[in-house]
Amino acid sequence: MPASPIRRLVPFAEEAKLKGRKVYHLNIGQPDIKTPEVARDAVKNMTARVIEYSHSAGNESYRRKLAAFYQGLGINVDHTEMLVTTGGSEAITFALMSTVNPGEEVIVPEPFYANYNGFSVSAGVKVVPITSGIENGFALPPIEEFEKLITANTRGIIICNPNNPTGYLYSQEELEMLGKMAKKHDLYLYSDEVYREFCYDGEKHFSAMDLPGLEEHVIMFDSVSKRYSMCGVRIGTLISKNKEVISTALKFAQARLSPPSYGQVAGEAALETPDSYFKEVYDEYIERRDFMVEALNNMPGVICPTPKGAFYTVVHLPVDDADIFCQWILSEFEYKNQTVMMAPASGFYSTPGLGKQEVRIAYVLKKEDLAMAMETLAEALKAYPGRTN
């Protein structure tokens, strides 16, 4: 695996900090929102004298409560149709290892979450990208384009909904089209729904699990990382009504013994998080998003579609090369002794050369910081020698 464009920037950010500059991190998906107290308290109040292995599929009490949680969302699953995993990351790895042979292919709309590449390398799977474009807000590419890419080696399609990095929320109609195609060609539909709780403007999330007749095809990934702002507990879920998938994935789960015990306690307790928490988080993100989208679109030459979900957006910048610009802003630029770190979008495309004028921005900072970051970016775009028009 080559180093990603974002990791290449880390030393430049460190250097800027050493010079005494404030660096606003717009590059990462680590929210500043606090973890629900009910989850942190459950860990503090643990009385077990031995921190033991759990069941390889995760504690049954947790899986039963998770099943009730999903049923509350209209997703009809029971506790035997899921495995608790070490983060959403492990759910993806187990799913690919359980369903795709080395050398076989999965189709993924790009730009996509860069770590899908890593998981695919682990599983020996070839990622085949299909390009979605900023000009229509990163909507699902036409089904005919997918069908052109399907070969005898294609095993499935990975979607992330709402999308990281684009913030795009797939519609029920788009999912139904994907589902129809998955059924027709007998493909798995891997649906990464870790940002489910982050849908804006009254739009409703439609889960791939709710596609009728696709029970044997859909494998859903979920995580507590973003929902409860507790990325560090490393707890995710792999869900499928396909019993063979679950039983094969369980063998990989048994080989790694168990998911983290502390994290499962936090995850189980987090299911009791009061609605007021989510309301506050929602209001916070909406305010940040609206502020940021407006600020970006007010900068000459910048195009920012309004993300309908998650807390990222992929933005077009009037620059020659976003990799170079993101490095320049860290190493050569400062505004009021501040600068910003962004993720060059090239790292989210698999097709070489794409995303050269795009960056991913995460709106995970509080509004005052976001305001200073936007002001800094606007000034940087004025000063950048490689500016295009």
Place this chain on the structure above:
Amino acid sequence: MPASPIRRLVPFAEEAKLKGRKVYHLNIGQPDIKTPEVARDAVKNMTARVIEYSHSAGNESYRRKLAAFYQGLGINVDHTEMLVTTGGSEAITFALMSTVNPGEEVIVPEPFYANYNGFSVSAGVKVVPITSGIENGFALPPIEEFEKLITANTRGIIICNPNNPTGYLYSQEELEMLGKMAKKHDLYLYSDEVYREFCYDGEKHFSAMDLPGLEEHVIMFDSVSKRYSMCGVRIGTLISKNKEVISTALKFAQARLSPPSYGQVAGEAALETPDSYFKEVYDEYIERRDFMVEALNNMPGVICPTPKGAFYTVVHLPVDDADIFCQWILSEFEYKNQTVMMAPASGFYSTPGLGKQEVRIAYVLKKEDLAMAMETLAEALKAYPGRTN
């Protein structure tokens, strides 16, 4: 991956419990020893409001203290020569993925920790077994036997020292022979040392990391699971002085984002565990081991070598087929309304047909329970219809 002989027994154990029988679990490596208070308290006292991702290589403060810990053991490493992993399991997976191409081979003395098969499947690696025998206490097979198995596809040798499942402790001399061979044939020497702290009878553990001139070849796996009896925190370490191995493994680590945050806090604090804790644990295991080895060898037809490390032993039983015997004792037998669950050794051999008269017994129960378990086993051997002589 086929279901292991031990997992096949789970429903029979459940059934015995449903009949109201007490089942002594001699089959698992989950000690009943308490986790050090200093580790549990550190988690209880955490004040962070957001449970965030850590560095993908693990918290630097933890790695620096770990380096000091290893230096105290005479292992010369610094914090850049290690990654904190999600249990020892992930350390093994990352190491294999970073150093062995799919289809290439690693040689492993059998009987071996059954999950090595799982990790190898994950990494697409072929396990080539070399048999060690109960007749010489499961010592290292002669180097000539290893050399017969080395081909152009061989990338390395995995050892577990002290050994799970046999309890065998490799001598410095055996390690030096392995090291010489690894150097001669340019192989990796993967050394799983998670039972390092469990060495008995005054024998000293010799780490593969201490082999002079093997710095580029040795990859060590470690874990806090057994050392501090906290299997559930899922914290391990991958250690190597080979910079390319660490930098490749770091890419896999970055794809899965970070090891568990709570577990790292527990692991870092556990380094302050007082010596009295280890003294107590040692005394406890020695007492259990001596009692168990004597009880087993007193049963007619049973042969139990004295394990010098870890908390397992592989035992010869006078039975036709240990898989059948282990099922029979759970489903057909009871003594004072009690029975025992053991791990058929066939699951630890890769060569078909081996280990048919052997079981692995973990001495992780307190002495009174161990005594009842031994009494039950002795009675079962008298009653078993498939007894051999």
